Amino acid sequence: EPEVTQTPSHQVTQMGQEVILRCVPISNHLYFYWYRQILGQKVEFLVSFYNNEISEKSEIFDDQFSVERPDGSNFTLKIRSTKLEDSAMYFCASSNRRGTDTQYFGPGTRLTVL
Amino acid sequence: RKEVEQDPGPFNVPEGATVAFNCTYSNSASQSFFWYRQDCRKEPKLLMSVYSSGNEDGRFTAQLNRASQYISLLIRDSKLSDSATYLCVVIPPKGNFNKFYFGSGTKLNVKP
Numbered sequence: 141e142p143e144v145t146q147t148p149s150h151q152v153t154q155m156g157q158e159v160i161l162r163c164v165p166i167s168n169h170l171y172f173y174w175y176r177q178i179l180g181q182k183v184e185f186l187v188s189f190y191n192n193e194i195s196e197k198s199e200i201f202d203d204q205f206s207v208e209r210p211d212g213s214n215f216t217l218k219i220r221s222t223k224l225e226d227s228a229m230y231f232c233a234s235s236n237r238r239g240t241d242t243q244y245f246g247p248g249t250r251l252t253v254l
Numbered sequence: 255r256k257e258v259e260q261d262p263g264p265f266n267v268p269e270g271a272t273v274a275f276n277c278t279y280s281n282s283a284s285q286s287f288f289w290y291r292q293d294c295r296k297e298p299k300l301l302m303s304v305y306s307s308g309n310e311d312g313r314f315t316a317q318l319n320r321a322s323q324y325i326s327l328l329i330r331d332s333k334l335s336d337s338a339t340y341l342c343v344v345i346p347p348k349g350n351f352n353k354f355y356f357g358s359g360t361k362l363n364v365k366p
Contacts, residue, residue, distance in 0.1 A: 171352065182359065183298060183341065188352035196352045231297055242288065243354060245297040 142166045144246035146232050152252045153222055161217045161249045163232030172215045173233040173243060174207065176200070183231065189215065222253045255280045258344050260357035268365050271332045275360045277342030278324045286345040287325050289316055291338045292359065298341055301327075332364045 145164045153159050174186040187197040206218045229250050233243040260277045267273050287304035304316040304325050315328040342357035
């Protein structure tokens, strides 16, 4: 069964450093998403991406964040200058159609900012 | 008011019990609903979509009540493996159709 993959599984970084989280969505999916989950809290939407551009972003997704689809398979989330409060689990998701279609989630990258 | 609200639990039930969770949503024009389960420190995994007519998948039954703006999940004959956090997911009306709103989750502990 096809699945979303994410690397690394755990990233530790110093405050102020840049990090790039990587995702490989399911191959025939066209819509890509990033969510985050701070420990003990709910899953929160960050951004959705379609046709090589952001289609929607939340208030969390400020200028420190960016997304890119550098080739036909990878989808990345970059945090330019990490803060302590960026420590969270980051989930990538993909779906085949927009709107009401099911989203499939990757296993997540645990980001720890020291 | 939060977009999606759930009772955090935990619900502690014995094996074989029937347990039900509710989830309320604030936007009456919301168009799609799902139940996901999340095991500790793992990704959310789709359990089932929730249709207007209600739907059943084995021991799991999901229902939607648009008038009262809630969805429910019923688990019959609980198994130890059902222990997890159950996440209610709502897709808001068109215009915000790309994002899921997650509830905070309801924790279920099934005991032997």
